Amino acid sequence: MVISVKNLSKEYSVFQKETGLSGNLKSLFNRKYETVKAVDDISFEIEEGELVGFIGPNGAGKTTTLKCLSGVLYPSSGKTEILGFNPNERKKAFLKQIGLVMGQKNQLWWDLPAVDTFILQKEIYEISDSRYNKTLGDLLDLLDAKDIIKIPVKKLSLGQRMKMEIVTSLLHNPKILFLDEPTIGLDVVMQQKLREFIKEYNNKYQSTILLTSHYMNDVEELCKRVIVINHGKILYDGVLSNLVHEYSPYKNIRITFKDNVEPNKFTKFGEVEKYAYPQLELFIKRDEVSSAVSKILSDYEVEDINIEDPEIEDVIRKVFGGE
């Protein structure tokens, strides 16, 4: 086990501003602070080589958790241990083994070409010339980004900059990699490339990766295990496919009819989502699907029928909606 988190909590004190002129004046002299629990008593463990996805809506506490794990934030209470280190001590041996990519933060020297940041990074992490050249070559190959390292960072597109950010964070081959919204703002092609890259990196170096993302596709494609978090609490921790079964005991049935039908007649099978001739969509309980479908097929003239698991995104929405 490389990461262990026990009863981690992190509170922020947030300044509340009142609106209006009188409110403005009031807050000038008398400030109200409110304590917000960003992370509320969470515990989990992660084994070496695992690729774990953190999912949750904005402000759920994903990023705060990552920041606590990487030693950037001091937890209000609880204990975190990464590779046997307390991250907050910021020991050199610990820092050399971790990497953090923040999709919305820039660590590159803005006015200089990325290669200048790389060289500084090489010196900071005391990477030998040969290893530096090899790793840089590999990373640039994987990301197909050889030709942009000498262009000033400010002139790069968001996607190109993201590639450079990732190279910077991976030059020292971190054993543990924290990726905070790595695909944010990227186009679909670039997102896909990045996903493939993360997968390959995980396989090649057996590194442990923790990833947060808004995009379900990221998580679906990359992570076997997910940790669902909302309001600072863990709602689910386990295999992604089980999440679907646990939170959505229904299947999606889409039927295309030959003739117009009365949608009300199908409520006995399950929940009718919508009907627009010729297509009917309904949710049917997993264990009732086969009997319902054979009944429908014998009673109606059906052109086409489609049975599938609900979209993960819908399931997640259900989880967060508290349904």
Added chain:
Amino acid sequence: MKKYFWVAKNTWEETLTYRFNFLMWRIRTVVLLLSVYFLWHSVIPEGSRLFGYTQNMMLTYILLTSITNAFVISTRTHEIGDEINSGDLSNFLIKPINYFLYWFWKDIGDKAMNIVFSIAELTILFFILRPPVFIQTDFTFLSLFCISIFLAIVLYFFVNILLGMIGFWSPEVWAPRFIFSIILGFFAGNYFPLDILPNTVFKIFEALPFSYLIYFPIKIYLGQIGLPEILNGFLLMVLWIGIFFIFVQVVWRKGLKAYTAQGR
């Protein structure tokens, strides 16, 4: 150590990308210097003496403030407050790098650029104005001058770090900075040597750390303070550095606990 050299080099190159900005900044410095220069030029006519200063001593003092400022006062540390507030500090916290040394070397890169410009400006002014300057030839005073400059750089650096760390607790990092730079110009002796002030006022100034940043080194260069006073001054500077160093460590530790890594 090599990593810090690269920090300085990158800072140097960063400044070069804003050449025009930097040039304007230097022009502002030269205009300020010239206005103080001509003021004293007319206040003390050639051959006369005022507050114990001959014209050439006073003008040498004023011209030397340029190079002393380049060495001691030029800094990039005013960005620290914003770095903390924007959450960019996180980028450094996850790296095996000493944040203070990082900034110290960033400052060295910035100072190097300012020194080059200051020397070039003074050379040009020297040929245009042909000022009656005093050249110190005594090796002892010159080396003591160098030591005082070094101590002043370290002292001012810690003061700046402390000001930057206000960012841990307040987003309003610019107002304190602004006030500070105004006070500094006056208290450090940028416009006149502090010993022309009434003795009681001067004693107060001497007790504060500011006077050791500009006034004290230049006075050493001019050979106007004796060896015991110089050593006494060095001792006080080391003491101030010690106090600020400890203060910085304490505030840094407290600051990291208060740090919220804001900005998403």
